[in-house]
Amino acid sequence: MWSRLRGPRIARAAARVLMVLFAQGTAVALVFVLVNNQNSLYDNWADLLGTGNHVQQAANLGADGTGGISLKRLPKVKQHFTYASGPGMKGVRVTQLKGRVSGVNAEVYVWLPPQYGEPAYRHRTFPVVELLSGYPGSAKAWFGSLHAVAQLRPLMRDGRVAPFILVAPRMNLLAGVDTGCANITGTVNADTWLSVDVPRMVTDNFRAQSGPAGWAVAGYSAGGHCATKLAVAHPDRYRAAVSMSGYNDPIGERNSLAAETPALRRANNPYLLLREARTPPAIALYQSGQPGDGYEAAMGLEQVAKAPTTVHVVYIPKSAGGHNMALWKPQVVPAFRWLTEEMGLLHGRAGATPHARSTGGSRPAELASGTASRAGAVRRR
Secondary structure (H helix, E strand, O other): OOOOOOOOHHHHHHHHHHHHHHHHHHHHHHHHHHHHHHHOOOOOHHHHHOOOOOEOOOOOOOOOOOOOOOHHHOOOOOOOOEEOOOOOOOOOEEEEEEOOOOOEEEEEEEEOOHHHHOHHHOOOOEOEEEEEOOOOOOOOOOOOOOOHHHHHHHHHHOOOOOOOEEEEEOOOOOOOOEOOOOEEOOOEEHHHHHHHHHHHHHHHHOOEOOOOOOEEEEEEOHHHHHHHHHHHHOOOOOOEEEEEOOOOOHHHOOOEHHHOOHHHHHHOOHHHHHHHOOOOOOOEEEEEEEOOEEHHHHHHHHHHOOOOOEEEEEEOOHHHOOOOHHHHHHHHHHHHHHHHHHOOOHHHOOOOOOOOOOOOOOOOHHHHHOOOOOOOHHHOO
16 A cells, blocks of 8 residues: 555655554564463453453451351352363363352363263262463463363373363452462452362362362462462362472562562462471472572472472473473473372372472572572563
């Protein structure tokens, strides 16, 4: 259209300026869409613009996050599921869950392993892994960007990985902030959403094992921090946790609500929770990271862990890449093989005691603080 414009010279010049701006704008938008799709950062416009709010109420639920409610007495609620759409989402179903205890109202994605629908397994219950995204991040990320189903389905069929039910709840519950998976009265009860409401919905609607023996939690970046924290804080709900490029001190994410006060930081720092626990929790932790991006935090946890707590540290060299999906995608299969073994799920050994091994090489003295955060806030996902 450049040479087809008609009219006065100044009008043609103005039109051409607008054409250039339009072309540049569409180019920038295209790059943004490609980056967003690659890293599963935002699900919708509300997430991008910071206008979404999935918290209906945030009552004071006490130290255990139940508000004194007897969970065993809560009646079962059957959820309505539809099949999700998008890359990597084949076979994944989604429901809108109204958390009866947390006051959170958000989507949860569920994928069932190949054996679930087979007649030979119709009376069997299945172990569960709760999948947590980073910040910002989409609950679809594990299925789309990390290709969890595509990588794990053939291994589950062959018996090399246990047939886990995969559950991915929404993590971004409030506009423009990371909840830090914390319960903050009057603001959000993210811990209860993840560790009470979501597990209860899964066991109500599927043949899922109950916690802690049949449950694990896994995450990357801010989700890795949450996975470790949830397992350390709730060994009565989770047997194992996987953290890829996570951190211990909530201040590792500059937008974390759990870093707003010293009290919240201490209450949501898995290193301090583990160090100060009167009785070491019977959990197994898988911690992977690069120098300056998760490795120091992992080594800190290993240093303070006491039996029966076990920590398996995986060192990722800097040459493997940066803080992104390309780094975490190849770690999915090793992490799930570890979960299969540590949860005693090989050859039907359900409920076996964790027996993780620790690796990781040298441990400099400064790692003992356990509060090392990732270098460079702009790289956090």
